[in-house]
Amino acid sequence: MTTGTVHTKPLVVMEGISKNFHGFYALKNVDFNLSEGEVHVLFGENGAGKSTLMAILAGVHRPTTGTIKVSEQEVAFHSVHDSKHSGIGTVFQEFSLVPTLTVAENIFLGDEPLKNGFLDKTRCLKEAEGYFKRLDFDIDIRKKVSELSRAEQQMVEIVKAIKADAKVLILDEPTASLTDKEVAKLFEFVHGAKKKGVGIIYISHRIQEFREIADRITVLRDGELIGTFNLNEVSDEDLIESMAGRAIAEIYPPIIKQETNTPLLLLKEFQAEGLQPITLEVKSGEVLGIAGLVGSGKSRLWRSIMGLYPATSGTVLKDETDLFRKATKVLVKNGIFYLPPDRKEEGLQLLAKTENNIKTNVLFRKDILSKFGLVNTARQQSITKQASQKSDLKSRYLKQSAADLSGGNQQKILFAKGLVSQYDIYILDEPSVGVDVGTRSGIYLLIKELTEAGKAVVVISSDLPEVINLSHRVLVFSKGHITAELEGDQITENNILSNFF
Incomplete structure (x- = not known):
């Protein structure tokens, strides 16, 4: 496969990016670049380093090593505010909305329109409504965010990023909670943003979406760069093999x-x-x-x-x-075992270790208690280990907190919880x-x-x-x-x- 090149003005250039978390390298010497009017996909398995790389660009983390240039100027982001100030908008999987505020209030949070020193509610509602009409997203902007579905909250996050008039837009799994109709509207927006010169970084596992919107794709695996390819020069099968390191027939x-x-x-x-x-x-x-x-x-x-x-x-x-x-x-x-759709809110104790998340479900087994009514901890540990192996959870993750793992590995924890009992x-x-x-x-x-x-x-x-x-x-x-x-x-x-x- 050939390495992709785009001959337009560079918006973002990241070189030699590494990130070490407590002795574990989430990224190792990764290069990435984005051009004006380009949709550049980041592709890789859960835990490959995609979100970490983008968190660095968004100012959430600072790189251990490496340099970042935005519009050909070297930058060092110390906060999310620094990144936004440089024209980078982000829609992460984890929403940043205030549930007790209305949709309109969330859209203008921190940038409220004022009239005579007071919040101009009329303008706030009118402009917020305009943003949603632009995307044809049907949401009552007077509703509190806590009353919205996850898909609707996703739409609000997208509108927030659009409002900031970002020249670089990071979309992390933007279609995960959207219907087909909503996805179509989002793609219309993406095509329109491209024509205006906005560079879009698109993180997704939905390989079928790439052909509709993307120009290039960068593949990461285990925190390392596998390659950057022009999308029209690479097959889906090759992309999957590059991502996984094996063919998935x-x-x-x-x-x-x-x-x-x-x-x-x-x-x-x-x-x-x-x-x-x-x-x-x-x-x-x-x-x-x-x-x-x-x-x-x-x-x-x-x-x-x-x-x-x-x-x-x-x-x-x-x-x-x-x-x-x-x-x-x-x-x-x-x-009856129920696996919830929102693993972070309902499925996991995020601050607990992976093994402890799984062990709690072992307690539902009748054979876990000794004849004296005490928990057989050795058997509990053995069942936990077997379930994690069956769910393809690597043993090194068992001692890590669930919050530190990728979304895919968190999903594997949920399945392991379902496999510990009959x-x-x-x-x-x-x-x-x-x-x-x-x-x-x-x-x-x-x-x-x-x-x-x-x-x-x-x-x-x-x-x-x-x-x-x-x-x-x-x-x-x-x-x-x-x-x-x-x-x-x-x-x-x-x-x-x-x-x-």
């Missing part, structure tokens, strides 16, 4: 549906706020895919079953036991959100293994190819109810999309 493994296929969970006229009465079965030895737009109720149903949202009526039967309105820990003890039903809500192709492939192999061992696996996903390629049966949600049940050859993109509305 098949992302979606064939999953054999088990013949027993008995109902493990039965919902009868189950209802919660925002949901119409729902009746369905979850069967052993199959993958049940759940598809729908944001706000369709596809996640709310399962979260209500798990006691995370209040349910109003109905029946939730497992092994002839009614678990309706039972506490989450009761459902877990009855063999659950019958696995409810996976956006199981591959924000993870790279290699990690995604590993997650799908785990789903295959669980299903073929006779477990029931529910995959709730906004990623249509994921639903289509993994599922034996698909339920399509729209406006709080099931609009279609598809099986086998019926599971197609057209059949799913036609039932979204």
